[in-house]
Every structure is written in C-alpha cells, then in structure tokens.
Amino acid sequence: MGKTLASPHFIIFPFMSHGHTIPLLHLATLLRHRFIAVTIFTTPVNAPSIRDFLRDASISIIELPFPKDVHDIPPNVENTEKLPSMSYFYSFARATKLMQPLFEQALSALQNPPTCIISDAFLGWTQQSAQKIGIPRYFFFGMSVFATTMYQLLGIERPHAETSSLDESFTFSSFSWLKLTRNDFEPPFGDLEPKGPAVEFMMEQGISFSKSRGMITNSFYELEPRFADYFNKHLWPKSWCVGPLCLAKRAMISQTDETWMQWLNNKLTEKQPVLYVAFGTQAEVSAEQIQEIAKGLESSNTCFIWVTRQNAMEHLQGFENRVKNRALIVKEWVDQNGVLNHKSIKGFLSHCGWNSVLESICAKVPILALPFMAEQHLNARMVAEEIGVGLRIMPRNGSVRGFVGAEEVEKMVRELMEGEKGEMVRKKVKELGQNAEEAMKEGGSSWSTLDLFIDDACARKL
Template sequence: MDSNSSVHVVLFPFMSKGHIIPILNLARLLLLRRGITITIFTTPANSPFIRKSLPDTQPTVSIIELEFPSNIPELPPGVESTDQLPSMSLFVPLANATKLMQPDFERALHYLSASGCGVSFIISDGFLGWTLQSAQKFSIPRLVFYGMNNYVKTICRVLAVDRSHLKLGPDEPFTVPGFPSIKLTLNDFDAPLNGSESDGAHVEFIIEATIATSKSQGLVVNSFYELEPAYVDYWNREFVPKAWCVGPLSWVEPTRSDRKKEKPDWIKWLDQKSVEGRSVLYIAFGSQAEITKEQLREMAIGLERSEVSFFWVVRSKGSEVLEELEEKVKGRGLVVREWVDQVEILRHDSVKGFMSHCGWNSALESICAAVPILAWPMMADQHLNARMVAEELSVGLRIMASNGSVRGFVGADIVEKMVKKLMEGEEGEEVRRKVKDVGEAARKAVEESGSSWRTLDQLIDETCMNMDPTHVLL
C-alpha cells in the first residue's frame, strides 16, 4: 500500500463484546499502516466501552453513535447488546432490531461523503447484513466480519448444501464431504444445521445474512493461513466472497502501560501462585453461557477434588452455589464475578491451562499465549471450535458429557479427571508442547513479514482499487 495514500475505513461491529473486541483490535492493526483513518459505528450504550478501549488512537479514530431502536416488543427497555439479554433466545429480535438503524447509518455515510471524508470501504459484522444495501447505495465496497475461523465456515457451508447428515441420530458420527478425516455429529451444531428448524425468524435471519455475505467484497477472518491452510484454500476455491486471514487480532491488544500502578487483586493472586510454584487453571465461559445451578455445583465438586489451583471467572446466574466451594478452597482457588482482562490472565506465567467454552476469540487468545485448552463448548460455533482445538490442532483436550455425547450434563468425576489430565497428565504435556509451537506460528503471522500482515496489505490494495471513485450522494 502506498504510504502516502489516504484510506478511510468504516467499522461497524455487532452489539456483542465477543464481536466488538476483535473489531477494535482490527482497528489497531489497520492503524499500523500510514495514511489510514477509521470511523466506528456503534450505539450509545456500547460507545463507552469502545472509547475506553481506544484512548490512544485519536484523532485517527472517530466514533459515531446511532440510536438503538426503542420499544421493540420482545426486548427489555435499554438493552443494546447480547450481554444484556436475559436469554440468548432473544438474539434474533435484537439482531433484527438493528435494521431500523439503517436510515441513520445512511445519513451518516452521506454526511461523511459530503464533508470530504469519503469512505474507502466498510467492514461490518455478518449479523448486520442490511449494511450491504447501504454500502451499495454509496458505491462503497463492503467486507464482512463474523469472528469465525475458516474451519467452521467451510464445514457449515458444505453441510448447508449436503444435508444427508440430517437423517442421522444426534450422536451418530458422520464425515464431511470433501474432508473424510473430520468426524462430527448432529449435536455439534445448533439450528438450523442440526435439522431442528426449517423455517421461522431464526432461519430467515441466517438466510438474509448469508445472501448479504455472498454479495459482499470479501470476508475478514480472525485467523492465520498457517493454522488452517486446507480450509482457507477450499473456501477460496469453492465459495465466495474471498476470505482474508488477518489474525490473530489479539496480538494487537493495547499495551497495558497505562494501567494504574496498583495491580488488580486477581493479578496479585496469580503473582502469589507464581511465587508458590503452583500452576493455575483459568476457567471462563464467556458472557453469554447459560449454565444451570446443578452443572455449576458439579463443576465445583470436581474442581475441589482435583486439588488443582484455579481462577474461575463466573458470569452465570446462580453462581451463589459456589460460595461453599470458595470457603473450602480458599487460597488454592479464586472465584471472580467481575470483568477481568483475559489476555493478561492468559499471558501470566502461572496460568498453565484454560477451561473454556471455546468461543473463537478465547481459543485464539489461549493459543497466542501458548496455554492449552480444556474445551467445554456451550453454543453456536463453539462445538466445532472444540473439535478444531482438540482434533485438528491438538492444542487442547475435550470434555464430554456423562452420556458420552458432546452435549449434556457433565458429572464431577469427569471434571476432576479432565482437569488432572490437562494440568498434570502426559496428554496435558503433549498439548502444552503443541500449543507452544502453534502460538509461535501465530506470532510470526502478524509480524511485518508474516502472512497475515501481507494479507491485510493486499486486502487494502485490492479493495481500494475496486472502489468507485464517485460516491453517490443521496
């Protein structure tokens, strides 16, 4: 890219921390190139988090707030993000409500064009498929960000066409056409790929998003080529739009030099574990996992019996059942209910394992920190991510339900067994060695000579080259 060129990128993340955070890291990655300015669109309730996350990027980053629609029948008043939803069953109403923001979004694009701040291209979340129409009105290329890896995207696209797996039982294994080494079950999928839904608002939303994606300029992927070359190549050979691997985006997390000198209590606790020579298992399941009290209780019993040191970040309702555990393991285990800096935790030298829901952000952050994963997926793409972590990459182990399925109740005995296996067993040592190698490959990918760095440069060049120089002013 010509260092003297002026490129203006619009970023529009979906209203969910798991989607916003990687987009903010992408903004930082873009700003490492000269001549780039960025405008981020969000809503008033999400704006403070974004502004707090980007304090050192002014004046090259502007933030435009669009009012989130009010009086949506299914949504509680004031809810503007998934982490505020009382249940993830309300995801589709939240996502569909964003369509009502389209007129304000287009007025803002018009203002940017009219004020001489022409937009070079838009990167918007795949859940905001309606932004394609807006981009087309202004002759602006639109790229899509889903936050998924190529392994998941490719499998889901192949199985959306070949639906023979829908005839099988929920735990009956099958292979994926074109990838005979992959063994999956229906329980690895949510609707509609598990056959439980054939119509309705959820299916309609997925179809709309898929069509908008297929008509967009490209896919921006939080992954790196060396991690999954067969799936990147297959996608770019068989499907559209082109996938651009520019990650891992967590490598460009902001430096923490601006942190107050006083360390958070949880970092002090980890520091103490280092002094004691104790390895710590970090446990977190994201902000949207809905875990029953019964399951939390079994997890607590298993962790207590394991005698492993652990740091458990709990967001689930009903976490009061863990109060007894906190008393029993005081000093050895720490339960935290506040927001923590996950990247900093994973990079702490005392943390030697991560029990995770396998959201892709968390999986990549763990890989980058060379911390092996104990995969316990809950929803969405997490089951496929868990397969990838344990079976494709061999950087983690997998927790299975008591009935042998990939879904279902997990007893305390299984929790105890798998925690010990990861933290103390030979299998844990094997995946620890493997994740160190993969983490090093991730670091090299985002260096200036690396594959992801070069790919982002190519993306900018090709997208700007295809841009219509005369934006339409409406």
C-alpha cells in the same frame, strides 16, 4: 488542476456484543498503523467502552441511537450482554436494521468519503448501504475458517440427511477424516429441515454475504491451512485471514493493584501452576451444571482462578470457603488476555468461544474444552482433534452435547495440568502460538493478507 484522490477511509460497524466488537477494534488499530482513516459506528451506550478500549483520538467514533420501543427487547438494552436471555438475540439483531436510515445519512455527511464498509456479519443490511454509495462491503465473521466451512458444507452436501439420530456420525467428501454429528451444530442448524427465527435470520444474512466483496476472518493461515485453501477455492466469498487480531494489542501485565494479579503473582512465587476457568459472557449454564463443574474442580486439587457471573455462585454454598487456599473466584470483568499471559497460568478450562481459543493459543496456554452454544462444539473438535492444542471434557451420555459430570471434570483437569496428554498439547500450543506471532509480524501471512485486503478495498469501485 487534476482531481486529488481522497485518502483511504474505512468504515467499521461492529455488532453490539463484546465478543464481536473487540476483534474489530483491534483491526481498527492495525488499519491506523497503516495510516488509513478509520470511523467506527456504534450506539451511545457502547461508545464509552469503545473509546476506553481504543484510547486513540485519531479514530473517529459516530454514535447512532439504538431503536426505541422495539417489541421483545427490554428498554435501554444496546448490547447482547444486557439481554435477559439469549432467546431475545434474534429480535435484538433484527432491530439493528432500523438504524439503516441514520447510518446512511451519517455516511453521506462524512467529509472524507468512505472507501469501504467493514461490518459484522449480523449487520447484513449494511450491504445495501454500501451498494447505494458504490463502495464494497466486507463482513467480519467471528468464527474460524474451519467452523465456517463446516456450516456451509452442511447446507451444500447435506450428509446428515442420511443419519437417523443426532449422534450418528457423517463425513464431508473433501474432509473424510472428520467424523461429525448433527449435535456438533447448534440447533436448529443440524436438523434435517431446519426452521425458525435463527434460520430465517441467517438466510437473510446469507443473501448479503453473497453480495459482499469478502469476509474478514480472525484467524491465521498456519492455524488451518487446509480449510483456508479449500474455502477460497470452493466456497464464497473470499476469506481474508488477518489474525489473530488480539496480537494487535499486546497484553499489558502491569495491573499489580488488581486482586487477581496479586493472587497469581503469589501462586507464581509458590511455583503453583494455575488453571484459568471462564465460560464467556453469553453462555447460559444451568445451576446443576455449574455445581458439577465446581465439584470436579474442588476434587481435582488444582489451583484455579474462576471468572464467573455473580449469580453463578448463588448455587454453590460454602464452595468459595472450601477452596479459598488454592482458588480465587472473580465475579467481575477481568482482562482475559492479561490473565492468560500471566506466567502462572498453565491451562484454560474454556467454553471455546473463538476469541478465547485464539487468545489461549497466542498466550501458549493449552485448552480444556467445555462448549455450550453457537459454534463452540465445532471449535472444541478443532481444538482437541484437528490442531491438537487442547483436551476435551465429554458429557455422560456419550454425545458431544449434554450434561458433564464432576468425575469427568476432575479427570480431565488432572490430565491437562499433570498428565502425559496435557504435556503433548502444551508442546503443540507453544508451536502454534509462535506461528501466530510470526503471522502478525511484518512479512508474515496475516500482515501480508491485510496489505492485500487494503489494496483490494482501495481498488474497488462498484
């Protein structure tokens, strides 16, 4: 009897952070639609929310205990959202490596041998695990090709070495129309001689990138064709654009019992356009900055729904009461896709996390960019200057990074919601939103790239 070929079995290991996990759960759903067995690895604290999100018993979930008594990490924290501050991030990310022995034991115990590992870019140690059993590892990088390209080129070409200040502009040889500054890059990566825990950690991940088979990118070719082509021609490893992954699960706008949904429905009935305001779960925004944003929103006379942390409102005495007739402040998690796809939403004041940018484009809602951390400043440039789906609030100091005044918030909110520039970006985001839908349909660019990726993974034996 000839040996029967095992059916494809893809291992997915997300990083323990909401924004890193959700796109990979969408990818798991797409793989199941193509009849590929999928096993997701996570920790006990994260497993319930993953099960609840997937609602698919055919996707296996294996729980590995998160390392205990790790220096610098508070007890029982298994997700970056629960860290006291982002200063703990790299200690948390490094601690995941202690899971490697248990991960490898679990892999060897699987009845259906794994075909490949798809793991978050921050879990670089999984490359060694894949190598040990002779299968390819692909890493998921939750950034645009644009931002990934800019960061790689900064290290390769080093044009910023010729600058004398953080705000002096420079260009890259292949993208001469782009005027960037060192402040567009998250410190310390824009420094002339970057060093510290963040740099050391990313250098470690860079070694694993170079050994990986490829990069899974949550983007679509039509959104950034010049950068996708350049990356796959000149940089490494190969990038597979298989997004926007949020379209794998269409927004369900049926939770009529939700307070925010009822409020938005009322605004729709009143024919009042609404601005959605949210800055993600990771950004640490100062009390002074929150006060300026609130003051600008109040002065704009725009209807808005602001999803924020409970403690953010502590510094805004009387604010909720003053804006109660045209605003809703939500201090709990909401389905962002559901909000953005509501017909009353006509703009999104956003930190420009990449997931939020994609969700806004897919909902055909223009963005008002107010970046805070990570690669968000590059995303803001991309949104406002490169693809034209939004406007940007600029700091008072003339830099791209700094304190934003209430008057600028008010002015740009009005421009997005009522102005001529707002109308232009609204038209462009509708066009790109349509392109996103086409990319994910059968025969579309992302659909076809996912097929090619599956073929690549199934053909590889190291």
